[in-house]
Amino acid sequence: MSTSPTMMPTPQKPIVLTCHDIERSFGGLKALKGVSLNVHEGEIFGLVGPNGSGKTTLVNVVTGFYPPNQGTITLFGENITHIEPHQIARRGIARTFQNLALFKGMSVLDNILIGRHIHMHPSALGSFFYWWGAQKEELANRRIVEEIIEFMQLQDIRDEPVEAVPLGLQKRVELARALVAEPRFLILDEPMAGMNQEEKEYIARFILDAREERGVTILIIEHHMDVVTAICDRIVVLSYGEIIAEGEPRQAISQPQVIKAYIGERAAQRQMKGAAI
């Protein structure tokens, strides 16, 4: 699953997201200490790092949940640093959550339909005069949702209550909900956590297809290094809120400071020696 050379970002490709010198702390804990990065159009951009290194925090800063203490975020050339999440959603970002954030008590279909919110015109009056009001829009959007349901192969569980489907499928439902918003920039926070090899390959396929067929730029947080090296064009490695390496995935994760961050100093030294022999 190597990416085709034509999809490799070239310097001419426009920039989708810029984080400039982002700082964010929680009480005394500095979760992000001056992070800067650029994501280019059409890229699959990996964000990796050990547990607690600040990956999710960075995504929460970008999507407006935790306003940064310092630094600026630019999306499609617009400064979105202190904009609320629901307004950021209207600027073409969609995301999934590390710990699922589906709406319990609703069907899989309704969960995905909510993803269409920004393309619809919800109104109290339109619901009152359903047959002359909301129905047309509901049906038009239902068609788009059904396309994604097919793309994500969720047809069989469409009418199930979302909490009744297995975890792996719930992750897929959340990805579908993000995709129906027709985002230009998609952020995935550990979409494959807790999945087996087969399910992981499925999701990797969906992600590659999403870029190919829909031209979405993707930022993905992922712990599985095999996946990262297989699908990402470029990665950034975070450790204790700082960027310690970046670049082509294979190259970036084999740097000594990255190995050290992951498995500790002594083990890293041992491994480096072992590699030298």
Next chain:
Amino acid sequence: MFYRRAGIRHTRYEDERQLFPLTFDRVLIIAILVLLLSAPFWVERLYLVGYMVPWLIWSGAALGLNLLMGGAGQIHLGYGAVIGIGAYTSVHLVRFGVPLELAMIAGGLMSALIGSIFGAAALRVKGIYLAMATLAMQYIVDFFTQTKIISGGSLATLQVPPVSFLGISLKGDVATYYFCFGVTFLIALYMLNIRRTSFGRALAAVREKDYAAQILGVSTYRYKLLAFWVSSFIGGVVGSVLAVAYLRAISPDQFHLELSVQLLAMVIVGGLGSVLGPFLGAALILFAPIVLNNALGAAASAFGTDIPIDLRAHMPLLAYGLMIVLFLLYEPLGLAKIYDNFRKYLLVWPFRHAQK
């Protein structure tokens, strides 16, 4: 059994999204509507006016409150006050000579306006604080309705002049019954439609997980406020119906905290977020105390003991409290959920263990 899903294959999204996709549900709802529409022909007048009319009105009010509580997940302890605002606004207008149709809408708008002003302030806080803020609304509105300009004083009653709706006089019992039926029917239909539109889904998203709703583009504050607005509007309209069709003379104490608690109990006992729930809840909350009171009276005379009059007067409130606690403990989704379980059981019969 009668409930069958097997063999039903919808080929158009319209069919699948209709209000009652299963034939049996459709037949059942039509049967109930026929029974209700023919009620004046087979229900005694006394029961029609004394039981059916209040049941319909309180169901309508509980539906309105349920939009806010079950639909958007926001508690309201001052819904009685919202109803009071609608009642006083429309009665004053009707006394002034304004047609009832307009007075009802004006009552709704006034309730919606005042309700969402309080809502806007109350929504800055969550949970228990929101409960306190809406309770404060109840007392503030109570204070104003007791003034001379609005009600004529805390003990004064305001007579409702004879009114007509769409040219039909509401003097007679039958016309009154159909009027109440029509209003509650429209509210129920509205609630059913909300659930299958983007508006209802946005409310549900806010209720279930507000941060996930936000990143999908749903402004949580806006939708909570909208829920306050619509729910208060319905409360106001029901308030005017209550005044002109049932009470016929209103006084401030009819819209106090007791009414709010009564409606809260109907929503919780009936089923949060359900459209059937408020009807079941209203029936239980309105009639259980009467049955209880009669039973108590019968028991007292049978055993030859006397039950203090104030105990009997407080019985209903005691019963509401008990029912709320029991339902919250054992069936938080209320009577509607019990019915739903039964329906699903029959749907999959004889396969007992299937989920749906």
